Amino acid sequence: MKFSEEFEQRFAEMVTHYPTKRSALVPTLLYAQDEVGFLSDEVISELASRLALTELEVRNVISYYSMLTTKPRGKFNVQVCTNIACMLRGGEELLHHCSKKLGIGHKGTTPDGMFTLEEVECIGACSWAPAVQVNYDFHENLTTEKMDKVLDEYKKRGTQ
Amino acid sequence: MPDVNITVDGKKVTAPAGTLLIEACKSVGIEVPSFCYYPNLSLQGACRMCLVKIEKMPKLQTACTTVIGEGMIVTTDSDEIRQARKGMVELLLGNHPLDCPVCDAGGECELQDMTFSYGAAESKYIEPKNHRDEQQWSPVVYFDRPRCILCYRCVRVCGEAMDVWALGVQNRGVSSIIAPNKEDHLECEECGMCIDICPVGALTSGAYRYKTRPWEMKHVGTTCTHCADGCKTTLGVRRADAGMEIVRGDNRDKSGINNDFLCIKGRYAFDFAENPERIMTPLIRRDGRLTPATWEEAFALIGRTFREIVDTHGGSAIGVVGSNRITNEEAYLLQKFARVVLDTNNIDHHRTADFPAFAAALSGKPGLTASMRDVYNAAAMLLIGNDPTNRHPLLAYQIRNNVRLHRAKLHIVNSQEIKLRRQATSFAAIPAGGENVLAAFLAGDDAQAESLASGGMNRDAWLSWRDKLHAEPNLVVIFGSEVHGQGISALVKFAAALQGAKLICLGDYANSRGAADMGLYPDLLPGYLPIGDPGKFHEEWSAMPTAQGLDLRGMVQSAQARNLRALYVVGANPIGRFEIDPYVFSDSFVVVQEMFLTETAAIADVVLPAANAYEKAGTFTNTCGDLQQVKKAGDKTETKSDFEMIVRIADAMGFDIRHLVPFGRGVRADMGQSRGAQSGEADRHAVWLQANNLEPKLSPFDPMAILDEIQRLVPGYDVSRINLLAGNDEHTRLSACGPGAMHDPELIVPADDTLFTSGTLGRYSKTLNSVIENRQVPESEVAAD
């Protein structure tokens, strides 16, 4: 199992930060997922052996955290917040808009593998609602028009 | 620990500091309900059923996580509390399928009981329940997710108590689920502890599910017939076409030395009894082929032939092979039969440990043998050789949990990296075969340190390691068959010099220790007395030969020399086990008492269908020397116990069986005389006694009559009969025996069974075979998981 140099450096340093190896698990999983796209069986067994855990233990942890996934996702994960603050300012309309525009539902992925759509809980942008996170980037004070621009932006980025 | 005083529902309660409130309540008979709490497993506080009111605390508190404090004033029952518990049950039922009528746990379900006590039957919610299909996780483990109430007992018992860690919790919130270690299936030791501990019907066993309703079963607590640890297993039996069928095994009542532990064999491997290949009628060889015959024909033929051979060629022309799986009474009876009826000492059995050497070393040194219970309480343990996880599951469990719950020290010396090293304080590797050398070193022979030094540790390391052991109080020394002869004397010498040290000698099979104690040896009488010893046996028995007889090897040679005219095999398979050329016995008249057509039975002239240990009464002695009762649970009317068959053969030989079985002697059953009854009455009373497992010593087939004799004549077996009959284990005293003997270690052949094999019984157990077929990984990997 091959990870990037950057990942290896971060991992090597991170495990020295804790009295127990396994403490590095959660952030390590997220960085691994960012590289591979999802947490494949291969990644799981690799990290399990590195942190002296059973694969079961690793899966138990993965399945707990909502950002971690064992299934492939689109290039861009469009996470629309519909929690109270965003809901009051049109979060749900935004979600439906994306759903129509992309032709996919919650946790669906476009056939071209470009976008995955996800309805998510509060992402800490309440005062700038409604807000969307595409992968790790925040887009705030959105309207359906602005949302279109955002999506088109990513589509361009994804295709070139 | 100092005591703490609290008040529960007005009652004064005193308990040691550190006691959990829920246990303190139990100690005065106040049951606080709980799902997730389970003694000796880690605390969860998850089910919230045990909420109680503690004065000066605003919220209700969980009794399962609260440690009692001086002066605590507790209320365990009030409207608020009942409402809280009712609410919990209602919430559980919200998503729980109400398929109780077809649920295995129906009638034995803790959720049903709670619903009953808190009257939460009416469902408040009309929402559809979250349904999931049932999954099969292994040949023995099924999981019905919607029934699961997430008490996490299974996860903890598998990890903490079994050290297998094959179950986990996945997802979160309402989609939380118990998950097996290999995505959709389990790879584990298949002990079934998770099923047994499940308070509802979420985990069910392939062996039992949908077979019967709990209340349709009769429950018989007996001793497991597989390994030599002697777990108590409570067998659920129900009527079958001919006799009684066993449908379940567990020990939920925690009434045995194994508490609620059972391994896969004790829990599920009773199914060999139902194997279609089981012999159900006597077989006689007629023109070369084994053909069905009546019992009368069979006994007549055997009686006639044996008589003839004894009269014309003498007893030395007959060999007898006993078994490690027959009861003490049968083993005793068999050697008595050989000696007084067949007039021969040509008797032996499959030896799996050097018990005679152990007896020799202990002779006259009382208090040096440990019971299975001692293992759980010892301050320190030394394990030499063997792999208990595979060959002595209960012993391994006792060791693990002694370490986990009592922080006992565990020192291991082994040529393999056995799984128990995970609990070990120290693990020393030695070359295979070095066990006797180690024993000598322990006994003070420093020169041996050199030869040990090869593996990992150097001379000084070994010396300081030994010093550590010398400092351990109440050390229990457990050794496998790798240690024998002088090695055993050395270990006993070592232990005798320590403060409160005790030993355990590990043999295989359910009654290998009993077979040895009962004198299935050509040179030793019961209690390891020399054959020539002019003692009680000679006084009490009619004439018997005093010259040492042939051991198994000797019998084979004698047969090769065409001198062995007959071979009588009871519950053993020497030809299969020792790969003896079957033609050796082509001139001998071979009689075999068996359940199945083994390699040995296949060459027999007469095969008698035998009952197994689950189908008869008597006693077993486990490898530690703990004597326990064996009770009749299953029944196949077409078979007979080895006991009865031996007696019938003696009778067919024209021997006065009163000289074989002293029935009518010793403690008498009430024959109704006390009620001034007529004889007809008496018979019915006898029937009643049988039915209640009280054996009236009226018949020559009464094992209790022999138990009387054993307790009278076999040194160390004079234990409390009351306790024994009450279902307790009684530790026998090997030190009272002896002088024992030094045998050729070549004759010792360990069974090398794994968790999933069990000699002949295992070969015919559907459950064990299906597990073996199902495995994708070698045992070692599972163990090391």
Added chain:
Amino acid sequence: MAELVSHPDEIKVVTRRFGMGATNIDRYLELDGYKAVQKALAMPPDDVINLVKNSGLRGRGGAGFNTGMKWSFVPKQSPKPKYVLCNGDESEPGTCKDRLIFEHDPHSVIEGVMIAAIAVQSHAGYIYIRGEYRYLSVIMQKALQDAYARGFLGKNIFGSGYDLDIYWHGGAGAYEVGEESALMESLEGKRGIPRIRPPFPAVVGLWGGPTVINNAETLASVPHIILGGAEWYASLGTPKNGGTRLFCLSGHLNRPGVYELPMGYNLKKMIYEVGGGIPNGRSLKAVVPGGSSTPALKPEEIDVAMDFDALMKAGSMLGSGGVVVLDDTTCMVKFALRTIKFYQHESCGWCIPCREGTDWLKKTLTRFHQGAGLMKDIDNIQYLSENMLGRTFCPLGDAAAMPTIAFVKKWRKEFEDHLEGRPCPFEKEGAIEQLPVLSH
């Protein structure tokens, strides 16, 4: 990223360096950075604790426990190492303040952790930032590197002979992990299941060692208290509620945003003056004063001082400072549903009342809002919530139950208006059918 707002009534303490490029360590130093920690190093640890205690600083994470007091529970002698853990998991709906602190003034959090560590004589600290805040983790990791490069962290900090290490740690999406004991589990690489208490973290925490756990804003306030003094800080707020706090104004407002206002600031003023009032001339229906876990207030209840004690008296809680404003077009049933959906999705599932309770509330409210509600549902919703209240393994259950009880009690009429198959009075045609439902 998130743009800043300001209002004349603001008192900028924690936010004083916002927008000044203080992520740059030199800039931070120019703006009195790392002065407080050096001052603290020169003080006896107990004086630091007392100073913070007297400042009346109370936890900004939600519970509002006196911070100095919490520190004082840490045993002086401990066989196991002591730790300081900064809670930056910020996930309470309506709350987006820690995010701004990490973005604009990461060193103030580091400095706060350092001072807490010195106060309890700990030599290791962790700053836990929720996984979604990846860009803040990048900023924080850089800030930590710079601090190490200057010798502010590591061995013999500021030549004082005191060793102190501080590390970043990241989450991966779980609200419950914000709960202090679950936070420790998560940091130890496990599922975010809370721990049995007692023992409390201050005694038995991370890896069994005594652990101080504080919210990021709480810790970011500490350096200012050390420099400005306890009296000054206390005087900014109301009795027992020292200083200022970041209020996250959101919902139906003309000027939503994060404002730093003194403790005890009037809620009505906060909405109508600071927040600029309700848009499009609509009127107020409800206010969630401290994040989704706090019971909503009716318009007649909002003339209240925003401090822990006053709101407690008003039957709610100050919580995490997330002020969510609802105008008269909002359907309270739908709002209740969306709130409970969150807790159902975030419940760790450990204990029965929370796991099953949130699920059934979600199911019932969904059906109810879709017009299939029954009269008995209204009472059942309250009955169920009351069965959860105070009986769950951790406070998440209460956080789900308390607001729900308030919704039913205070807006019962709106629930009744949904009965007998009547469509939701506030929904546009057809909108309900496509109401998204979070699936797991």
